Amino acid sequence: MSEIVEKPVTCPKCSQITTLPLVCSVNTEADPEIREKIFDESFFKWNCKKCGFHSRLLHPLLYNDMKNKFMVYYIPNVTRRQTIDEKLEFEFSDMEYITKRIVPTVNAMKEKIVILEQKLDDMAVELTKTAVADVVAKSTSQSVHDGYFTDLSEDENSMTFQFFVGIDHRPYLQTIRLEVYHRSLGIVKKYFSGEKKKGGFLNIDQVWSKAALEKYRSAE
Ligand SMILES: [Zn+2]
Structure with a gap:
């Protein structure tokens, strides 16, 4: 309704x-x-x-x-x-x-x-996006403003993100191997599965991801 x-x-x-x-x-x-x-x-x-x-x-x-x-x-x-x-x-x-x-x-x-x-884990997607955004910033020598998951291809074993880079927020596509996502999924399962049980609606975005990565790095 x-x-x-x-x-x-x-x-x-x-x-x-x-x-x-x-x-x-x-x-x-x-x-x-x-x-x-x-x-x-x-x-x-x-x-x-x-x-x-x-x-x-x-x-x-x-x-x-x-x-x-x-x-x-x-x-x-x-x-x-x-x-x-x-x-x-x-x-x-x-x-x-x-x-x-x-x-x-x-x-x-x-x-x-x-x-x-697509039954993906959005926490793992955000962690992956943070990692890929770092790579894009380095390879383009430009600041990355925003990024969005766009596509998953099981056949090609890949995942694609669209970023917006530089002062003119130019669209920039970056495709990565699915292993990067699977590694993020492992981190989520090990460290953040408790957060999934929290009640209510959660904001799982790049702010969450950056804080989660800091927590993870200090725990490792
Ligand atoms: Zn009017």
């Missing part, structure tokens, strides 16, 4: 106030087209009925994929590392078997969905 809240929205161009039904929770089984709408960003598109002004209307969204047993909670610009939603914990009795994540951006939400749909 999709959950909807009514919210007044003011058009930045003509100041017309419209009350909009904002979808704040979606379920991929009930609405199979929702994934595509999020990936092509039509989901967050809004246009003013009075003057036709187009923009993005970003608002919190809980994305439920029960088939793959995960939930991604997009909260624009969230800075919390963990969020506990008591209503949800109560609603779903098997919550502890569901991977729950919070993300601050639409891009991070898309990345999480892709990672968790």
Whole structure:
């Protein structure tokens, strides 16, 4: 079931106030087209009925994929590392078997969905990304701003990340061998499996990864 809240929205161009039904929770089984709408960003598109002004209307969204047993909670610009939603914990009795994540951006939400749909361990993906970002920074002699998991190829035994490098944030693709991911997975299993049992929604990103790597290095 999709959950909807009514919210007044003011058009930045003509100041017309419209009350909009904002979808704040979606379920991929009930609405199979929702994934595509999020990936092509039509989901967050809004246009003013009075003057036709187009923009993005970003608002919190809980994305439920029960088939793959995960939930991604997009909260624009969230800075919390963990969020506990008591209503949800109560609603779903098997919550502890569901991977729950919070993300601050639409891009991070898309990345999480892709990672968790492929049954990858997102903690291991983030650790891998940190390692690969270091390699990219060295090989390009440029700063790395952002990075996203894009692709896994079992046939080619590889994983691909897209980074944004340099002052102009130029896209830069880096493919690595899956062994790097498997090594990260070993680290997660040995040192961070306890974190998976934490309740609520966790923010597993590069901030988490860098802190985790420091913990791991001091433990080794
Ligand atoms: Zn308008």
